[in-house]
Amino acid sequence: MENVLGLVALAAGLIIGLGAVGACIGIGIMGSKYLEAAARQPELMNELQTKMFLLAGLIDAAFLIGVGIAMMFAFANPFVLK
Template sequence: MMISLLLAAEAAAGLAKLGAGIGAGIAVLGAGIGIGRIGGQAMDAMARQPEVMNKLFTNMIVAAALVEGVALFAVVVAFLCI
């Protein structure tokens, strides 16, 4: 009886680690897609209106930093769930 409880606890700990890894992976994947879209759309906008390139670049960096912050927060939360 005691061995089965220990095995169940180990299995639950393993599933928690698996879930944290999957959650962190999804967060990083979403951040990569978001930053890629930000960069692509900014390049399109700069090609259409090169005179506003500096303002677009600044806004692009701020948006990318916000996406990275959210992704980092999601990864930390995923690992804290263990």
């Protein structure tokens, strides 16, 4: 039971780290596809840009939800018995 706090810290680090990597990869792929689509059809650039920023916000929101869950486990850990 002594290692629970260390494992929670490890899990919180993994949640934040892997979430950040996933969000960065997702936004990078989405940005490259936006540039491809804008180069092929420049007249749709404004519509595509609006959708790209909306999706970037949703991808970032998913990462921030993971950070919130990791912080909950780090500071208000329900697994540590008092």
